[in-house]
Amino acid sequence: MTAIDYDLEFLEDGRTIELISIGMVRDDGREYYAVNRDMPVQRIRKHKWLMENVVPSLPKGHGDAKIHMPKRWLFHYADPVVKHRERIANEVMDFIRSAGPDVQLWANYGAYDHVALAQLWGRMIDLPEGVPMFTHDIQQERSRQGLGWDDLPQQESGEHNALADARHNQTVRLWLASRQEAA
Ligand SMILES: [Mg+2]
Numbered sequence: 562m563t564a565i566d567y568d569l570e571f572l573e574d575g576r577t578i579e580l581i582s583i584g585m586v587r588d589d590g591r592e593y594y595a596v597n598r599d600m601p602v603q604r605i606r607k608h609k610w611l612m613e614n615v616v617p618s619l620p621k622g623h624g625d626a627k628i629h630m631p632k633r634w635l636f637h638y639a640d641p642v643v644k645h646r647e648r649i650a651n652e653v654m655d656f657i658r659s660a661g662p663d664v665q666l667w668a669n670y671g672a673y674d675h676v677a678l679a680q681l682w683g684r685m686i687d688l689p690e691g692v693p694m695f696t697h698d699i700q701q702e703r704s705r706q707g708l709g710w711d712d713l714p715q716q717e718s719g720e721h722n723a724l725a726d727a728r729h730n731q732t733v734r735l736w737l738a739s740r741q742e743a744a
Contacts, residue, residue, distance in 0.1 A: 562663045563587060563589070563660040563661050563663065563664050563665070564664070564665045564667055565585050565588075565656075565667065566585070566667045566668070566727050566728075567583065567585040567668055567674065567723075567727050568583070568669070568726035568727040569673075569678060569723060570611075570615045571673065572608060573673060578676055578677040579597075579601050579604075580600065580646060580677055580680075581596070581597055581605070582594070582595065582619065582722075583595055583597075583649065583653065583678070584725070584727035584728075586728050586730075586731045589660075592724065592727075592728075593656045594642055594724040595643075595644050595652065595653075596620060596642050596643045597643075597644070597649060598643045598646075599645055599646045602635055605635060606635070616636070618719065619635060619636035620636050620637050620642055620643060621636065622637035622640055649681065654681075654689050654691075654692060657691065657692050657693075658689075658692070664693060665697055666678075666693045667698075667699060667734050668698065668699070668730060669726070669730050669733070670698065670700055671696040671698045672698070675695065678696070699730060699733050699737065702734070703737065706740065706741065713733050713736070714729075716729040
């Protein structure tokens, strides 16, 4: 079994879930991070929480590129992690499939993450072969072990950066697993 811990940042309005960024971490150390250049920037700009918590960690370019990034941009369009949604869908599919046939997806409070992930490829029925139809939830395992949220390892930095969150999810999942083994 190989596990992939992942996290999505998204704009969610009670009806739709729009991808902003995705981070994935595999047990073998491989990682994936992408920012959706097709994200609905106008709507995100009006979303105070996203502007304060998620947008600051989006790529702003380095060196000269940073200096020359127009102020109205939420992220730097020329950064290599910024990609069209369709390309992200293909790369995420490859990332999951190349983990092998026996892959588990894991996320934290992962219901919305799973839907937004699956919608990369369209409808439920369009889910590519080799992509699991469900995501294991760290919260379910926490609850099953009779633990509270405060009992889990806490994230030290980078909260709401999808890759940092995915790495932390991996830390927590492995911690829960080792605890289980010791019991
Ligand atoms: Mg997150």
